[in-house]
Amino acid sequence: MAEKYCVENLAVSVLDNLRYQHDWTELQILTHSPVDDLPLPRPLISGLPPRRLYLHPDDQIEMLKSHPNPEGSIPETPVTEWVLPVHxxxxxxxxxxxxxFDSMPPENSASPHRxxxxxxxxxxxxxxxxxxFMHDGIVKPRQN
Known part of the structure; x- marks a missing residue:
């Protein structure tokens, strides 16, 4: 791929945008996998948004079942997100x-799921x- 831009500069630009325009914290640019220290195909950014950005439909169903007041708001505790800067x-x-997706670490250390x-x-x-959002595979529609 002939690049007129530097992927590292893209990552820095996106990291600054997330930090200063969207109030993300705990931001870091990764060039190697934190699991096996192998090089990633592209630099990735990990960070914590100020609120949860997305709730997978399977997780949404579980939260609705376990939430005591369906009319109340569901907690929006943020989770670490992975960001892929591209031009x-x-x-x-x-x-x-x-x-x-193949190069990314598992969701958490207790789970082997990617x-x-x-x-x-x-x-x-x-x-x-x-x-x-770019999903790995097909995602069923959200429940309303």
Whole structure:
């Protein structure tokens, strides 16, 4: 892939955007897997958003079943999110996205399950950053 931009600079730009525009904390740029210290195909950012960004439909069902007051608000305790900085001009394939998911550490040390999603941070030439969730596989629709 011929790059007119540096992936490390993209990561720094996105990290600054998350920190100063979206109030994320505990941010770090990873170039090697924290599990086996192998190089990642791309730098990834991990961090803690100010509130939960997404609730997987399976987790949503469990929370609704266990929550004592269905009319009340469900707690929004934030969880660590993974962010993949990319440039708008890049051409990505399913194989490239799969290699990113394959290289990511498990959800937590007690679980062998791989991460279900990554926040795709798409950077434009004018420094605009747009965020989308990229899921690993098919995700069923949310319950209303």
């Amino acid at each position: 708008l001009a890049e051409k990505w394939t399913l194989k490239a996205f799969a290699s990113v 991460v279900k999603r990554v926040l795709l941070a798409t950077v434009h030439d004018d420094s605009t950053v747009v965020y989308y």
